Amino acid sequence: MLKVDAEKCIGCGACEEQCAFGAIKVEDGCAVVGDGCTLCGGCIDACEAEALHIEEAAPGRETADLAAWQGIWVFAEFRHGSVAPVTYELLGVGRRLADQRGVALSAVLPGSGVREECDGLIAAGADRVYLVDDPALAQYREDVYGRVLEELIRRYQPEVVLAGATAIGRSVIPQVATRLGAGLTADCTGLDIRPEDGTLLQTRPAFGGNIMATIECPDTRPQMATVRPRVMAPAEPDPARSGEVVDVEIAPGHLGSRVEVLETVVSQTEQVNIQEVEVLVAGGRGVEGEKGFALIRELAEELGGAVAASRAAVDSGWISYPHQVGQTGKTVCPKLYIACGISGAVQHAVGMQSAEVVVAINRDENAPIFNIATYGLVGDLFEVVPLLARKIQEMKK
């Protein structure tokens, strides 16, 4: 919180002049801080009398009345013309948490021209959509989105806020949590709630994926968590569901940004979407190089799928990072995952073990990948993979 020391303030107005958000005014010879303050600190630098300072929130400052914080929120991420699929996955788990706790599930949708997305969010489980539809939100800008979310959370006081662990979620959510003094658990793989006190039980891999830790934030609200895409299943949409759309106005002072977006280009990373295909053929160190990946690609094409990889293959430069599956790559959940020359290290397994069917091809019969495989083929991938591709080709004929 920005504090004014009335004893030191000389009412010179330098702070008022400096504030881009119109959040500080000199009244009766002394600076007064209003609602639009973003704690940017510009006025502090401008104040020669050293009359301004930011007072750090005491730990657990939101503890005063935990019961005042109610409801489960999902940040509805809108990008490239549609709501990100992870939003629907979060509404699936959010619905369960809200029912267990007996509270409403709400989606928060910031954007420009996004009103028509509200029905889809309600069909996916939301009881309410907080819609912030403003041209200033047409492009994602971390500072503006952060301020909007912070403002909404302070105004409506949800007990839980969930967001996707996407590039956008990872950039904006920590900033909001820090400003609110709230607890945040990143990359959760499981979420539950204790109905009696509303504590969110946030489970995620820890210590390099060797243990699963369940984290609680009992003293502060909201409890914030991010979840990677494809970790949770979306609920079946029900177009007959009804819900409320709340139009939220944000003070213009909160919508200014230091960032100007000149152009948005869809990156190649997003074009290779291994999270959205039903069949993945993955190569590891056993594939031995780019030539080996040509075999993997052939099999993937025969099956109408895409190519994935272990970190060892990516680190070796045989294939690019967007293909990496695992703890530091993507989490995938295809119908069929064929792991070729991949040992099945825990950091790889956490990214693919929820695939419906796993086929492992490995020449070492003791490779850990066989512990999670539905079908295991012990053999040399350079023989087995072309054989499989040929067989599928024949079957198609």
Ligand SMILES: Cc1cc2nc3c(=O)[nH]c(=O)nc-3n(C[C@H](O)[C@H](O)[C@H](O)COP(=O)(O)OP(=O)(O)OC[C@H]3O[C@@H](n4cnc5c(N)ncnc54)[C@H](O)[C@@H]3O)c2cc1C
């Ligand atoms: C913090 C951290 C994060 C990590 N994140 C990730 C991650 O996101 N994703 C990831 O994948 N890893 C990750 N790792 C690395 C992980 O621990 C393993 O090192 C990596 O997954 C091993 O990749 P691999 O299975 O391809 O290689 P290896 O473990 O070397 O296994 C190669 C396998 O190929 C088999 N093989 C060799 N030749 C043939 C052949 N001709 N035919 C058939 N089989 C053959 C071998 O028997 C062996 O089982 C991470 C590690 C750390 C510490």
